[in-house]
Amino acid sequence: MNEKDHYFLLYLARNIGFHGTMETSTGKIAKGLDISQQTVSRKLLEFAEEGLIIRSVTSTGMKLALAEKSREKLRTLYGELQTLFGKQLTLSGILKDGLGEGRFYMSQEQYKKQFQSFLGFVPYQGTLNISVDKDAAVAFVATKKQLYITGFSTKERTFGGLKCYSVLIAKKIPGAVIVPDRTAHTLETIELIAAVNLREMLELENGKKITVQ
Amino acid sequence: MNEKDHYFLLYLARNIGFHGTMETSTGKIAKGLDISQQTVSRKLLEFAEEGLIIRSVTSTGMKLALAEKSREKLRTLYGELQTLFGKQLTLSGILKDGLGEGRFYMSQEQYKKQFQSFLGFVPYQGTLNISVDKDAAVAFVATKKQLYITGFSTKERTFGGLKCYSVLIAKKIPGAVIVPDRTAHTLETIELIAAVNLREMLELENGKKITVQ
DNA sequence: ATTACTAGGTTCCGAGTAA
DNA sequence: TTTACTCGGAACCTAGTAA
Structure with a gap:
């Protein structure tokens, strides 16, 4: 097998399912992958x-299922990418005073709703400002979705959009x-x-060191 | 770009690093990928x-770094595989009486230490035995690391090795x-x-249904 | 409808080799 | 040593079409 064919396999896996079977046809797959039926x-x-x-040919097309061998191949590929991305980068920085603005932002219903659906939790009303090395911060968020x-x-006013990256704070709190x-600050400061309430949970005070991963 | 070239890219990413640069040569890469220098x-x-x-050609070879575009491509591929593997499969079963043996095993220091380092927690001394569908259980663990x-x-005696898969119990408890x-039982029963103490936390009694993901 | 064979065209690869 | 061009041949793709 040409290892490049993994893409074909990935397409099949997505449509057939990892363990399922599926009635389909060469024509349909061809359309999905934008290549010829032949x-x-x-x-x-x-x-x-x-x-x-x-594979079994039927009167209306064919029935397909992945064999264990292809599941193995996809797992291997996934594993390789995991080692590439999964190097759980950590980012450390020093807690500093916020501007109290975070609290106001986090109290807005429309932000709250989106946080709930994207992150799976409604944020505590208040943000933690951390001074970090800018380059480290850029590299850190680059590995995150x-x-x-x-x-x-x-x-009354307009609230801007914001990028957000799911992390684990102090090795235990999802955030x-x-x-x-x-934003006023570049990535020299992260929120x-x-x-x-992180300040309480982690018994923090300004100047303390915090790590996220 | 031919999407099949992702493999080439993956190789480069692994060797150059996601953000780093690297002095290398076409010959070295050729050897690594088992293709020609040309x-x-x-x-x-x-x-x-x-x-x-x-890319910049030097006197001894060349200096390479990934550009953001290729990082993006690898992230996309990774994401696709994640949705494939990450479909949070759930497994449900019925709580049944254990043999009391689990408690004894979990009290062994050498097991405890390993659980701590692999799972991030020291298990409560006692296991929960769940009757599940064997095929579903096999499919379930197949997607887990x-x-x-x-x-x-x-x-006094010998303690055997054991495979273990990190899961979320009843949607809230990491286990x-x-x-x-x-083992006496095949995957008709999982531990x-x-x-x-799961029995207490979840207010369980024998015969109750439990779901893990 | 289908699947899949044949034939012809395109793309891709690597040995040889220049710089 | 390098990189990278040329070119012949292999691999691959798809239009046409039989079953």
């Missing part, structure tokens, strides 16, 4: 030959780093939120 | 052309499924452990 036919024959899939919280307007689109 | 040379030129990598707790011997190497 190529799909040929590839599927090759894959079956190599024991990657289980970026979630985007959209802005909105009320009668997030938030980066407002329009942390969590479902709980 | 192909590597051609591919790298193509990649640079497409803004996937940053397998952690292996090694066995050991004391003066693990353990599968002893030598659960957690940092806390």
Whole structure:
């Protein structure tokens, strides 16, 4: 098997399911992958030959299931990417005084709703400002999936959007780093939120060191 | 860019590092990927052309760094695999009487230490035995990362190794499924452990239904 | 409808080799 | 030593079409 064919396999896995079977046809797959029906036919024959899939031609098309061998291949690929991304980077910094603005932002219903759906929790009303090394912070967020919280307007004013990255604070509390689109500080300072009052939970005071991963 | 070239990219990412740079040569990469030096040379030129990598030829070879575009591509691929593997499968079963043996096992220091380092918690001394559908259980653990707790011997007796899979019990309690190497039951019964007394925390009694994910 | 064979065209690879 | 060009051949893809 040409290892490049993993993509074909990935497509099949997504549609068939990891353990399921599926009634489909070479034409449908061809459309999905944007290649010819002939190529799909040929590839599927090759894959079956190599024991990657289980295949049976029916009157209306064919029935497909992944074989263990292809599950193994996908797991390997996944593992490789995990080692690449999974190097649980940590970011450390010093707690400093916030501007009290975070509290106001976090009290807005429209932010709260989005945090709930993106992060799975409603943030405690207040943010933690941490001084960090800018380059380290940039590298850190680069490895994280970026979630985007959209802005909105009320009668009184406009609230901007913000990027947010799910993290684990002090090795135990699930939370997030938030980066407002329009912010006074660059990544020299990051803002942390969590479902709980972090200052209390972690018995923090200004100047203390905090690590997120 | 041919999407199949992701493999080439993955190799580069692993060797260069996600954000780093690296002094290397087309010959070395060719050896690593088991393709010709000429192909590597051609591919790298193509990649640079497409803004996937940053490339500069030196007297001894070349200096390479990934560009943001290729990081993005790898992230996408990773994301696709995550949705494939990450479909938080759940497994449900009925609580049944244990043999009281679990308690004895979990009291062994050498097991405790390993659980602490692999799972991040020391299990409560006692296991929960759950009757489940065997096939569902096999499919369930297949999607989980397998952690292996090694066995050991004391003066009195030998303790076998066990496989263990990190799970979330009843949607809220972090725990693990353990599968002893030598076990009376096959996967018709799974054993659960957690940092806390699950019977109390979940107000369980025999015959109740439990779900893990 | 389907699957899948044949034929012809395109893409891709690597040995040889220049710089 | 390098990188990277040329070019012949292998691998691959798809239109046409049989079953």
